[in-house]
Amino acid sequence: MLNILAISGSLRAASTNSALVAALARDAPPGCRVTVYDRLGSLPIFNPDDEGDRTPLEASELIDAVTSADGVIISCPEYAHGVPGGLKNALDWLVSRDAAVEKPAMLVHASSRSLFARAALSEIIRTMSFALYDGGLEIALLGKKPPEVENILAEPEKRLALRDTISAFADFIRSR
Ligand SMILES: Cc1cc2nc3c(=O)[nH]c(=O)nc-3n(C[C@H](O)[C@H](O)[C@H](O)COP(=O)(O)O)c2cc1C
Structure with missing residues (x-):
């Protein structure tokens, strides 16, 4: 069983990005479990002085969740042509x-815009030495209300x- 962690970069209750990661969790194919990490908003602001023995519990929980996951999926809005602070803080x-690493x-x-944030996030993810999968998924949900x-x-x-996207990502994970 592959254990995949999904993170939405939006804290909005009616977030389209959060709805997308929830749908990925719901439609995960057999052999894959997608768990949503939804505690971005409770993470303290990153401070290098608070690492090591001083690492806050909330940050340790995130670090453990990423460490134990076989892969990570991120769905993130764009704010002012950038990556929202909450997600950048978590990263x-x-x-x-x-x-x-690896x-x-x-x-x-969840938006067909957000091209600056996509590029910035890809750069951040690669710089952090994640193994960034080339594929992905876009479902245009921008501006839509929760029922729609x-x-x-x-x-x-x-x-x-949704299912095929996770299957393809799972193949990428297994091929490494
Ligand atoms: C403060 C703020 C800044 C935004 N800046 C941009 C932007 O630069 N480019 C863009 O495409 N959308 C921008 N948007 C729109 C959001 O990216 C868009 O509404 C997104 O779908 C919200 O995601 P969510 O539904 O998961 O919260 C901005 C929204 C907010 C609240």
């Missing part, structure tokens, strides 16, 4: 250790695309 907690990662997208989002994500072809 910063992973930099000075082995959690991210860890397979895949980006998925749920309807779109429940469409049979979308559910197939």
Whole structure:
């Protein structure tokens, strides 16, 4: 069983990115378990002085979750042409250790815009030595309210695309 951790970069209750990662968890194919990490908002602001023995519990939990995962999926909005601070903060907690090194990662997208954030996130992920999977998935949910989002994500072809995307990522993970 592959254990995949999915992270949404948005803290909004009605987040389209969070809905997308929840749908990935729901539609994971046999042999893959996708677990959503939803505690970005409780992480302290990263401070290198608070590493080692001083690492906060919330950061340790994130580090353990990434370390024990076979792969990581990220779905992230764009804020002012950049990566939202909450996600960047979480990633910063992973930099000075082995959690991210050679860890397979895949980006998925809930907006067809966000091209600056995609490029920035890819650069960050590669710089941290994640093994970034070339593929991914885009489902255009920008500006849609939760009922419409749920309807779109429940469409049979979308559910197939969600499952196939995880299967392809799982193949990438197993090939390494
Ligand atoms: C503060 C702020 C800044 C934003 N800046 C951009 C931007 O630069 N480019 C863009 O494409 N969308 C931008 N957006 C729109 C969000 O990326 C978009 O609404 C996204 O779908 C929200 O994701 P969520 O539904 O998961 O919260 C911004 C939204 C906010 C709240």
